[in-house]
Amino acid sequence: MAISEPASGKGRALELDLPQRLDRALGAASARHGRACLALVVVCLIAFLPGFFSLSPIDRDEARFAQATKQMLESGNYVDIRFHDQARHKKPVGIYWLQAAAVRAGEAVIGPSARYTIGLYRIPSLLGAIGAVLLTYWAALAFVSRRGALLAGLMMATSVLLGVEARLAKTDAVLLFTILAAFGALAHAYLRTVAARERGEAAPKGDLGLAFVFWTALAGGILIKGPMAPLFVALPMLVLAIIERSVAFLRPLKPLMGLAWCLLLALPWFVAIYYVTAGAFYEHAVGVDMLGKVTEGQEGHWGPPGTYLLAVWGTFWPAIVLVAMAAPFAWRARREPKVRFLLAFVLPTWIAFEIAATKLPHYVLPLYPALAILAVLAAERGALAKAGSKLAEVVRLWPILAIVIAAGLVGLGVWLGSGLGLLAWPLLGLAAVLTWWAALAYRRVGAPGAFLTAALGALALYVATYQILLPQMGALWVSERLATVAKAEGCPAGRIATAPYQEPSLVFLVGTDIKFMPAAMAADHLKQGGCALAFIEDRVMGPFKVRAAALGLKYRTVTTVDGFAYNGGRPVAVTVLRSEEPGS
Incomplete structure (x- = not known):
């Protein structure tokens, strides 16, 4: 069933006004390359900055990367990669160097607190995301008009998944x-x-x-994530070489x-890390991490083919609507x-x-720009x-x-006890x-104006989500609340033990020297006296109390932090205990 039209002429005028204005603005912005790039950067900042500095470190990958970088800064060792008291032999060093440079710059402005400011560690991701949007525009110029290239860039800038990765x-x-x-x-x-x-000429020299852009980018990708960057370019090169029966296209x-x-x-x-770790980096990074992800779903991230x-219907929203409509044209x-x-x-x-075997949404993110360009190419061909x-009814997916x-975000806030998030409701x-308006407008103004209206709605949704709703959900940020208690108590990280709540974000926020240990051993830790704290989950309080009684331990309860461990998918209650033993 087709989407219905507004009943009155006034309603039609209202329906068409914003999408048409946005369509004209797209044409004006694409008149010059500089203007187009500026428009993309502005949209990126609106899409990516909400919540950028206010959101707590996210477990587990982000906190692990940030903590490993912090330990590089603390130790001065920029070759080997470590997390807490263990080697982190999974990814190459590139991202850690970039994050370290960002934090060093931050230290020059705000001082030592920069090392605990997660937003500074996110700056390379922000710049990478903005750069990726601009590169989408540049790459698209080989396929479509300047106006179409700008539209492809906007598809990436407003996508759900890139917004997540930018943060x-x-x-x-x-x-x-x-x-x-x-x-x-x-x-x-x-x-x-x-x-x-096609002109009958020899292949370009x-x-x-x-060549500089291609091979420098490939080297950078290798330093960021090993073989992933070569994989994304080698497979298409192989396919094209088979189809063309030639590799002449590589000559330029x-x-x-x-x-x-x-x-x-x-x-x-790669030579230095081999000698520093005696080959252990390659044994784990290739033999365990990379091959393990191919053959079995690591860390519970298994998914069947088709995942x-x-x-993609959620991660590449709102652009996926146009991509789906372009599928027949592509064939x-x-x-x-x-x-x-x-x-x-x-x-x-x-x-x-x-x-x-291992499935994570961001693995296919580098393919999204090509999908965006394909959708724009189909639009320019009227296809x-x-x-x-x-097929056009997929526009209903926008609203x-x-x-x-x-609704899911508001419901999550209520379930976690954070309230209805009323401040976000106007934006929601x-x-x-806007997204419903976009669906209504598609039949009259076409793809660009309709998509831009939906994208404007997406920006409103992102601001509400990242700037208002998520920061209010205190139950999610257990580590941040524990770190606040630790700071108020004034005990150094080396005098704090935690069991069994050992999320990487806690290490980042409290300090590298925090002790991971079983609950019973935490009683021995407090027995040493002085300024000593223990974070004990209620589910292991029994073994702690048994050992504390055996030791005759004197301690007091500071507070209990209740929340929800989103990685484990379970509620947690962590009690903060302070030693009342005399100093050693």
């Missing part, structure tokens, strides 16, 4: 930046080669600029000289060089990730689903998903209205 101090936003740089360079090289062949990228440059940039740290195909035009390149970039890697067709997300209501 997390880990690898994926920066990895996306490096892969997109390589993707753009490869796209320009391939399409130039195809155009030359080496382009030093494109100067493969031999470029590979040498890539190795020169990336190899020194990403289902997840019909699959032999055209531009479409062939985009499909070669997306499909082999997507299938590989669907086959792998998106026509209004009134069954449906917005309402589901809004605006998001629902």
Whole structure:
């Protein structure tokens, strides 16, 4: 059933006014490259900055990365990577160096507290996400008009998943930046080669600029996440070489000289870490971490084939609506060089990730820009689903998903005891209205104006979520509340024990020297006297009390912090105990 129209002429005018204005603004912003880039940066800041500094460290990956970086700063060892008292042999060193540079800059401004300010560790991710949006625009220029390239960039800037990754101090936003740089360079090289062949000319000679971008980006990606960046470019290159029966399209990228440059940039740290760890880094990073994710679902992140195909409806909202409508066009035009390149970039890697056992939504994030460009290409060809067709009815997902997300967040707040989040309701209501308006407008103003209206609703939703709702949900931020108690009590991290609540965020917020130990041993810890604290979960209070009685331990209860461990999916209650033994 088609989406109904407003009954009155006045209603139609209102319906069409905002989408049409946004469509015209898109054209005006794309008149010049500088103006288009400025528009993208502004939208990125609106989308990514809410909650950026106010949200507590997120367990577990973000807190692990940030804490490992903090320990680099504390120890001065920028080769080996450690978390708490253990080696962290999983990812290469690139993201830690970037985070350390950001924190060092922060220390020059705000002093020693910078090391405990999670927002500073997130700055590389923020810059990587903004850079990825700008690179989407640059790469899209090889396929579509300047106006279309700007639209593709806006699809990435307003997507759910990139907004999440921009706020997390880990690898994926920066990895996306490096892969997109390589993707753009490869796209320009391939399409130039195809155009030359169609004109009956020889393949273009080496382009030093494109080669520099491609191989430098590849080296950066390797330092960020090892083989992931080469995987995203090698699979499409292999597919294109098979289809073309030629590798002439690589000629502009100067493969031999470029590979040498890539190795020169990336190899020194990999040699250094081999000698520093006696090969243990490779044994764990490759033999355990990487191969384990391929063969079995690590850390409970298993999923069947098709998981990403289902997840993309939420993670690439609101752009996924246009991508879905572009699918028939992609199949019909699959032999055209531009479409062939985009499909070669997306499909082999997507299938590989669907086959792998471990499933995490951000693994396929680097494929989203190609999907956005494909949707814009279909729109410029007039090949998106026509209004009134069954496929066009997917525009209903704009308001449906917005309402589901809004209702879910409010419901979560009520369940956690944080209230209804009334301050966010005007923004949540605006998001629902704008996304519904977008669905109504699609049949009259077409894809760009309708999408931009939905994107405006998405921005309202993100501000409400990250700036208002999530920071209010104190039950989620157990580590932050425990760290506040520890600070008020004035005990150093080395005199604090915790059992069995041992989230990485607690290490980051309290201090590297915090002690992880069984509950019974925490009683021995307090027996040493002086300024000593113990964080004991109620579920292990029994063993603690037995040992405390055996020792004749004198202690008092400071407070109990109740909350919800979102990683374990369970309620927690952590009691803070302070020693009343005399100092040792």
